[in-house]
Amino acid sequence: MRRKKTVRAVLLGLLMVTGGLVSIQAMAQDSGSDVSGGKLLLTGGVSSISGAAGGGLTPWAVIGGYDTASQIGANAFCTIVSVQDYRLNDCGALFGAFNRVEVSFAHQSFNTEGVGAALGLGRGFTINQNVVGLKVRLFGDAILDQNSWLPEVSVGIQHKQNDQPGLLQAIGAKSAIGNDYYISATKLFLSQSLLVDATLRFTKANQIGILGFGGDKHNGYQAELEGSVAYLLNRHLAIGAEYRQKPDNLNIAQENDWYDAFVAWAPSKHISLTLAYADLGNIVIKNHQHGVYASVQVGF
Numbered sequence: 001m002r003r004k005k006t007v008r009a010v011l012l013g014l015l016m017v018t019g020g021l022v023s024i025q026a027m028a029q030d031s032g033s034d035v036s037g038g039k040l041l042l043t044g045g046v047s048s049i050s051g052a053a054g055g056g057l058t059p060w061a062v063i064g065g066y067d068t069a070s071q072i073g074a075n076a077f078c079t080i081v082s083v084q085d086y087r088l089n090d091c092g093a094l095f096g097a098f099n100r101v102e103v104s105f106a107h108q109s110f111n112t113e114g115v116g117a118a119l120g121l122g123r124g125f126t127i128n129q130n131v132v133g134l135k136v137r138l139f140g141d142a143i144l145d146q147n148s149w150l151p152e153v154s155v156g157i158q159h160k161q162n163d164q165p166g167l168l169q170a171i172g173a174k175s176a177i178g179n180d181y182y183i184s185a186t187k188l189f190l191s192q193s194l195l196v197d198a199t200l201r202f203t204k205a206n207q208i209g210i211l212g213f214g215g216d217k218h219n220g221y222q223a224e225l226e227g228s229v230a231y232l233l234n235r236h237l238a239i240g241a242e243y244r245q246k247p248d249n250l251n252i253a254q255e256n257d258w259y260d261a262f263v264a265w266a267p268s269k270h271i272s273l274t275l276a277y278a279d280l281g282n283i284v285i286k287n288h289q290h291g292v293y294a295s296v297q298v299g300f
Contacts, residue, residue, distance in 0.1 A: 044064060051104035053065075054199075058244050061140075061154040061186035063102045073299065077090075084291060088108060104134075112124070118285070139153055153186075168212035172217075182202070200224075204247065217250060224245040226242070237263070276293035
């Protein structure tokens with residue numbers, strides 16, 4: 001049932017972003033601040049909730065910043081995800097070198113608000129998690145390889161450490177520390193103004209690690225699919241959708257896949273703003289958690 005829901009959601013997202021095609025070939029011909037060393041605005045993605053460059057929910061193969069083979073770049077970001085019964089505050093930064101290597105960090109604070117009181121933890125009880133990431137581009141270039149179907153492909157690791165090991169053990173999680181491993185493929189179809197990404201993640205994380213790693217239902221690594229599509233309306237504005245499959249390791253509650261629909265605006269290469277509607281499904285004792293995702297990124 002969870003996989004069928006994801007397939008329907010992906011089809012819906014594709015319909016959203018392919019409703020019309022506006023050419024951005026003029027972007028490639030336009031010199032100035034929109035192009036830095038061959039990278040166009042927005043094609044380097046925004047900062048995901050894990051800190052890596054990509055969409056809001058999932059990384060892309062691109063290296064963050066506007067660096068090319070002879071340059072370096074960096075971004076800093078802050079994100080708020082507010083749904084009916086919970087709030088996630090998330091800030092971090094990344095450093096990209098020579099369009100080859102990306103190092104990222106994110107600090108996530110998950111506020112349980114009124115649910116914390118209902119569970120006996122106290123209203124506003126907060127679970128914190130640090131995420132350190134490393135991404136390496138293997139081959140391809142999403143922007144420059146327009147004469148080839150070859151996508152840009154990168155591999156990455158995200159090391160996550162949660163600050164509530166006692167609580168996580170009580171709900172059935174096996175560890176407060178875990179690693180995610182992923183491989184991403186990203187392709188920009190410049191003449192169609194369309195960017196597509198597919199990511200395969202190997203993970204034990206419960207609710208991206210907020211509820212620990214592994215569980216009393218499953219404790220092995222599972223392969224989960226993630227995807228993004230982005231349609232560039234013009235040089236500064238993009239719309240799109242994302243989907244992220246997630247493991248279901250804990251008996252305490254069923255874990256659902258995530259998806260969002262977003263608008264991203266970059267007035268210059270130094271700042272971008274992202275606003276999204278996010279549906280996170282069930283989180284612990286609360287179903288139908290959906291709401292607003294908002295993020296600001298600054299960088300060079």
